[in-house]
Amino acid sequence: MSDPDNSVNVKGGAYFLRTLIPEFKDNGGELLLSTQATSFIQDDSGAVVGIKALQNGSEIAIHATKAVIMASGGFEGNERMLFDYMRTFPIAGLAWPLNTGDGHKMCQRIGADFWHMNNVCAQGYGFRYPGFFEVRTGLNGAGFPAKSYIFVNKRGLRFECENPNKAGGPLGHRSYLDYNRFDASNEQVNGGFDNNPFFAVMDSKVIEAGPIFRPSPNVGIRAVDPADGGLAEEWSDDNQAEIDAGYILKADTLEELAQRINEYSADEGYVMSGEALAATVAEYNGYCADGVDPDFDRPPTNADAPNLVPLDTPPYYAIRLQPSLYNTVGGPRKNYKGQVLDVDGNVIPRLYAVGAFSEATDQSYTMYGQNWAEILNFGRIVGENASAEEPLA
Incomplete structure (x- = not known):
């Protein structure tokens, strides 16, 4: 496939598919839209010989000629599965929100x-608009145009x-592990994670410097067509709409800001005291004056710009953040041929898996389609092994 302008890496997997689908059709492939696979059809030996699906509300059966290949993506849009399987929760998916683990x-x-x-494959942290898809579809692209901000837990x-x-560093795609400390305190309300979700607390210098977010149109809720419930508008230039x-959240004092945080996150077990938040900010401001952060080694400068900048200009602001993921990578175990295995390690005949649905590796960069080695x-x-199967009668 010719790609002289590197569009595959810039525009991602959607560009890749738009390039390949015509070739797929030219070679006899048929693409069925509005068709949801629901279950496998198996013969008496247990071999997978087709699938059942719902097409525009009616059940149909699709019989395989040789095998069935599963490439149905991850479960980024399934809140229950994320809760059951992720090491920390909540976690916001940035991939197609209809990847629901079917x-x-x-x-x-x-x-x-x-x-x-x-x-x-993690993506650091992001903001989630309330109410989209009833799942935690995330918005990436946090910028914090001024550096007078800190992250605080509950x-x-x-x-x-x-x-x-x-x-933004070498651990970016597994950074969600920063947030997996379980809340084992006597004050716990919902038994969740101490550092997840968390809040960025900032002063007015950040708000006045420009938009906190500049979300990519190719990632997360911005990538979803507004007709399907996606987000059309940009983040405002002055943050005022948000x-x-x-x-x-906005408050004149840190004590008042803590109260607003607790109210905003009441269902997530927040127990933040205004005194604790004020003490944290005062301690951080002292580190800024000294030019040294003994707790977390935040450097005094970053990219030749001041980085240890105090929160000293009210009013104060806060925004709820949580770890984000480009895509899940877990799924059916497969062997070196791509054949799906059962719980005893035996091949389930004529069933294959590929892509983010069942990756051979984990924590890899797949949501944009850029994990080309695996894909x-x-x-x-x-494809070679499935096509080598004996034809079904």
Whole structure:
């Protein structure tokens, strides 16, 4: 495939598919839209010989000629599965929100073994608009145009170096592990995680410097067509629309800001005291004056700009953040041929898996379609082995 302007890496997997689908059709492939696979058809030996599906509300059966290949993506849009399998929760998916793990459930019903279910390709942290898709579809692209901000957990305490943080560094795609400390305190309300979700607390210098978010149109809720419930508008240049909507919390004092945080996150067990938040900010401001952060080694400068900048200009603001993921990577266990295995390690005949649905690796960069090694190599491996099966009668 010719790609002189590197569009595959810039525009991602959607560009790749738009390029390949015509070739797929030219070679006799048929693409069925509005068709939801629901279950496998198996013969008396247990071999998978087709699938049942709902097409525009009616059940149909699709019989295989040689094999069935599953490439139905991850479970980023399934809140229950994320809660069950992720090492920290909540976690916001940035991939297609209708990736709801339907193919995973199909494989579970016929005894497939699973792997990598608690691993993801992480994307640092992001903001979630309330109400979209009833799942935690995330918005990436946090910028914080001024550096007078810190991250605090539900107790009003810092827990990591905010800038540069692991979201933008070498651990970016497994940075969600920063947030997996379980809340085992006597004050716990819902038994969740101490550092997840968390809040960025900032002063007015950040708000006045420009938009906190500049979300990519190719990632998360911005990538969904507004006709399907996606987000059309940009983040406002002065953050005022988000303040008015209640996404960014505002208060004249840190004590009042803590109260607003508790009210905003009442269902998530927040127990932040205003005194604790004020003490945390005072301690951080002291580090700024000294030019040294002994707790988390936040450097005094970053990219030749001041980085240890105090929160000293009220009013104060806060925005709820949580770890984000590009995609899940767990799914049915497969062998080197791409054949799906059962819980005893035996091949489920004529069933294959490829892509983010069942990755051979974890914590890899797949949501944009840029994990070409896994995608293309296993695509070829699975295609060759499935086509080598004896034709079904």
